[in-house]
Amino acid sequence: MASDKKIRANRENGRKGKGPTSPDGKAWSRRNALKSGLFSKELVVAAAGEKQEDYDAILLALERQFSGQDVLSDFILNRATKIMWSLQRVSRYETAEIQRQCNTARYRRSLDKAAEVDALKARFLWDFGQLCNSAPRSTDRVTFSASLDNIRRQLEQTSNGLEFLLEQLIDIEKEIERDGCLSPWTADLLFHVCGVADEHSKFGLALNQFAVAERERFKDDKEADKTKFEQNKRFFLTMLKYKTAATRARKKLIENLESSEEEDYLAGLVMPPADVLEKIHRVEAALWRDFFRCADRLHDTLYGTDR
Numbered sequence: 001m002a003s004d005k006k007i008r009a010n011r012e013n014g015r016k017g018k019g020p021t022s023p024d025g026k027a028w029s030r031r032n033a034l035k036s037g038l039f040s041k042e043l044v045v046a047a048a049g050e051k052q053e054d055y056d057a058i059l060l061a062l063e064r065q066f067s068g069q070d071v072l073s074d075f076i077l078n079r080a081t082k083i084m085w086s087l088q089r090v091s092r093y094e095t096a097e098i099q100r101q102c103n104t105a106r107y108r109r110s111l112d113k114a115a116e117v118d119a120l121k122a123r124f125l126w127d128f129g130q131l132c133n134s135a136p137r138s139t140d141r142v143t144f145s146a147s148l149d150n151i152r153r154q155l156e157q158t159s160n161g162l163e164f165l166l167e168q169l170i171d172i173e174k175e176i177e178r179d180g181c182l183s184p185w186t187a188d189l190l191f192h193v194c195g196v197a198d199e200h201s202k203f204g205l206a207l208n209q210f211a212v213a214e215r216e217r218f219k220d221d222k223e224a225d226k227t228k229f230e231q232n233k234r235f236f237l238t239m240l241k242y243k244t245a246a247t248r249a250r251k252k253l254i255e256n257l258e259s260s261e262e263e264d265y266l267a268g269l270v271m272p273p274a275d276v277l278e279k280i281h282r283v284e285a286a287l288w289r290d291f292f293r294c295a296d297r298l299h300d301t302l303y304g305t306d307r
Helices: 004-016 023-031 052-065 071-133 139-155 159-179 184-194 199-218 227-267 274-303
Strands: none
Touching (some): 052 071, 071 139, 071 184, 071 274, 139 159, 139 184, 159 184, 184 199, 199 227
């Protein structure tokens, strides 16, 4: 049995702990009276990005506004909190559904565009290979040349297509830096990458013809003056770098255009499919009905039935 001194000490310590005194503390303590699991943390789905503190904030805000007097009013407040939380979840679900639809459309659109460009690149390389293998005066050369020009124009309409043409120009630059001139195969490639009517291709072919002739001149003469050859090489590289820069600038413009077109396209997808939208509205309407019934009960509990 405890001594009289121990009992007096326990009584003194008990008088010191008077429980919560602030409005927030009292609001939280009232919740302890609800022992069921209806308002446990399972209401908050962390895997969906929900946070317990957000739920608690709604409940605390309601408790501040409607200071319940008994367990029944606290029960109704908790019920109202759950309904409001569910209404927010419905809104998040609708947003997530729209985001999912937009992402799906964006990825499918990107895949379709990539497939189109890949097909154009394959046709360009195939036709160029056939052109190089055709006889010099073959009518097939005219056909393949016209086809290549048409494919190039289509490639220039997309950022991915321009990236492919840029890669060809960069490889051509590397060959000039290494050799000072282009092989017949690469010279033809330059012609069709730039375009039949492009001044860069015409100027480039003229520079290449001069470079080939100069290289033949000093091929067997190691002491020959290579000044003109080196000057021609610098001019050739300058011309190609200008063409590469212009192609990059065009690619940037096309990227901006594609981005704007994609925004306009996705703007038309802000509504979920009809069946999903119907389900969202059905759940939302049921929650609102439940919420208003809950509000009426809370009013009756706190203020009586007189309105």
